[in-house]
Amino acid sequence: MQRVVVTRPPLDGRAPSQRPSQAPRPSLQPSSPDEVLRWIEDGRIAPPQAVAYLHQLEREPAPETSDDERQREREIEAALAELDALIGLHHVKRVIREIRAYVTVRERRARAGLINEPLTLHMVFTGNPGTGKTTVARILARLFRALGVLEKGHLVEVERADLVGEYIGHTAQKTRQVIHQALGGVLFIDEAYSLARGGEKDFGKEAIDTLVKQMEDHRQRLVVILAGYRQEMAWFLQVNPGLRSRFPIHLTFPDYTVDELVAIAHQLAGQRQYRLDPGAEQRLREILLALPPGYGERLGNARTVRNLIERAIRRQAVRLLDRPSAGREELMRLTAADFDPAPGPGEGWP
Amino acid sequence: MRTALIIGQANAGKTLFLLNFARYLGVERAEMTVQAAEGGTFTRPCHLERDRPLLVGDEPHTTRCLQSLTVSLPGRKRARVVVLTDSTGLLDGIDEDRQVRLAVAQTLRALRLADAVLHVIDADRVGRQGRGAIAEVEVQIARYLPLRAPYAILANKMDLPAAPRGLLTIRRVFAGRTVLPISALERTGFREVRRFVARYV
Numbered sequence: 001m002q003r004v005v006v007t008r009p010p011l012d013g014r015a016p017s018q019r020p021s022q023a024p025r026p027s028l029q030p031s032s033p034d035e036v037l038r039w040i041e042d043g044r045i046a047p048p049q050a051v052a053y054l055h056q057l058e059r060e061p062a063p064e065t066s067d068d069e070r071q072r073e074r075e076i077e078a079a080l081a082e083l084d085a086l087i088g089l090h091h092v093k094r095v096i097r098e099i100r101a102y103v104t105v106r107e108r109r110a111r112a113g114l115i116n117e118p119l120t121l122h123m124v125f126t127g128n129p130g131t132g133k134t135t136v137a138r139i140l141a142r143l144f145r146a147l148g149v150l151e152k153g154h155l156v157e158v159e160r161a162d163l164v165g166e167y168i169g170h171t172a173q174k175t176r177q178v179i180h181q182a183l184g185g186v187l188f189i190d191e192a193y194s195l196a197r198g199g200e201k202d203f204g205k206e207a208i209d210t211l212v213k214q215m216e217d218h219r220q221r222l223v224v225i226l227a228g229y230r231q232e233m234a235w236f237l238q239v240n241p242g243l244r245s246r247f248p249i250h251l252t253f254p255d256y257t258v259d260e261l262v263a264i265a266h267q268l269a270g271q272r273q274y275r276l277d278p279g280a281e282q283r284l285r286e287i288l289l290a291l292p293p294g295y296g297e298r299l300g301n302a303r304t305v306r307n308l309i310e311r312a313i314r315r316q317a318v319r320l321l322d323r324p325s326a327g328r329e330e331l332m333r334l335t336a337a338d339f340d341p342a343p344g345p346g347e348g349w350p
Numbered sequence: 351m352r353t354a355l356i357i358g359q360a361n362a363g364k365t366l367f368l369l370n371f372a373r374y375l376g377v378e379r380a381e382m383t384v385q386a387a388e389g390g391t392f393t394r395p396c397h398l399e400r401d402r403p404l405l406v407g408d409e410p411h412t413t414r415c416l417q418s419l420t421v422s423l424p425g426r427k428r429a430r431v432v433v434l435t436d437s438t439g440l441l442d443g444i445d446e447d448r449q450v451r452l453a454v455a456q457t458l459r460a461l462r463l464a465d466a467v468l469h470v471i472d473a474d475r476v477g478r479q480g481r482g483a484i485a486e487v488e489v490q491i492a493r494y495l496p497l498r499a500p501y502a503i504l505a506n507k508m509d510l511p512a513a514p515r516g517l518l519t520i521r522r523v524f525a526g527r528t529v530l531p532i533s534a535l536e537r538t539g540f541r542e543v544r545r546f547v548a549r550y551v
Binding site: 043 | 384386387388389390404440441442443444445448449451452454455458459462463485486487489490491493494497498
């Protein structure tokens with residue numbers, strides 16, 4: 001799977017250069033209300049046009065809906081909106097929309113008395129740390145609940161140590177317990193490849209076997225997501241062919257580009273009601289570009305940015321402590337100086 | 351809980367209406383839930399009188415997020431709890447500031463989920479500048495929204511001299527929609543708004 005490149009406006013916080021009057025109309029019609037809203041955010045269309053599109057989309061003959069269904073519809077909307085708010089990950093977003101469409105249409109087919117394949121939504125997520133795997137899993141859990149696939153829609157996040165026991169017979173028991181907790185929700189196994197690391201005699205093997213068995217037994221009540229580094233996961237699935245066939249959906253989480261990381265920084269700052277001034281953005285970009293090569297693979301990506309932002313927020317607090325007169329704007333602004341590592345030991349890379 | 355969303359152009363007086371209307375309903379201090387346009391949500395305690403200068407301003411786009419107050423309306427049997435949500439000002443063009451664009455998209459998203467919509471229009475400005483002071487997006491919303499949710503127009507700033515003329519223009523442009531003249535500052539016309547909210551939310 002490769003990255004899908006979608007053209008988007010510059011992420012530096014400025015609108016594209018065209019003014020509304022000359023802005024070319026998007027040649028495509030929007031396919032969903034969410035797309036319309038995204039176009040506004042990107043500065044591609046003006047609000048009046050957006051409302052017209054929304055109107056148009058809403059006028060599609062919607063079947064009469066009960067209050068219950070409306071509530072469900074809202075939850076689906078909310079989950080998808082949260083997904084859309086994530087920076088980048090275009091491919092992941094597209095696949096999730098496909099899944100959503102598939103589940104809904106499947107339901108309609110069932111109502112029309114047509115045959116449906118059994119629904120298997122177990123997935124494999126591959127990507128480096130900090131590329132959004134857990135975040136997407138959490139959103140998926142909510143989405144599946146809204147779609148009626150799962151009853152509870154919670155996320156149980158485990159790793160090898162939570163599944164593998166200490167003595168013979170312990171592993172199966174422990175794994176079953178974890179799965180029991182996850183019923184009705186999503187079981188997210190981080191660094192799943194480590195279950196196969198120890199070879200034939202390792203208890204990890206037993207955990208895998210129990211997992212497969214339980215997945216069959218609770219097919220309707222559980223979605224399992226295996227996550228890990230790309231190469232390790234490829235190897236893992238290769239040595240466990242039984243797993244590969246049971247996990248039909250594979251999602252690749254690419255490393256973020258520097259532009260995307262800067263956009264994430266703006267978003268993270270915004271969520272905390274801070275904003276980066278142009279100098280700060282420039283400095284952040286320099287810091288990210290100066291990270292040693294391969295840094296993202298083991299340590300970083302969005303998590304690095306989050307740490308940088310949190311450090312900058314503390315730094316800004318120190319800067320403003322002695323200036324009680326600072327106004328609202330000042331209290332929100334992060335400057336380049338806030339991103340500089342402090343001199344002296346103890347402050348390396350975030 | 352049901353939500354009533356307050357929309358309108360920048361500087362129409364949305365936030366002042368929220369604060370004074372909540373005050374009118376007997377709320378003095380409340381937890382204000384703030385949803386930043388980028389997605390973060392937090393709550394902060396808010397004193398309706400004292401914090402007003404922080405939240406209300408002459409600069410357009412003082413509010414760039416959704417901020418909600420929970421109020422209770424005395425009903426026939428028991429008080430009903432309603433969330434009043436204030437939003438970022440709508441505008442026709444594409445703003446240069448990405449934050450404002452995010453906030454506008456957030457407002458439209460909230461519009462699709464609201465149980466009722468209160469649309470605040472600056473009647474004084476309409477009185478002074480005529481039909482042109484009503485944004486295209488407002489006309490579009492008035493056309494689109496009543497199909498989805500109960501919708502009322504609040505002609506605000508009725509305490510100002512040009513407002514009565516503006517009210518006539520608003521009534522003409524939005525013929526067929528509920529138009530309630532109010533003054534958020536002087537707290538007039540609130541009774542009709544309360545009745546509307548109590549009936550539809």
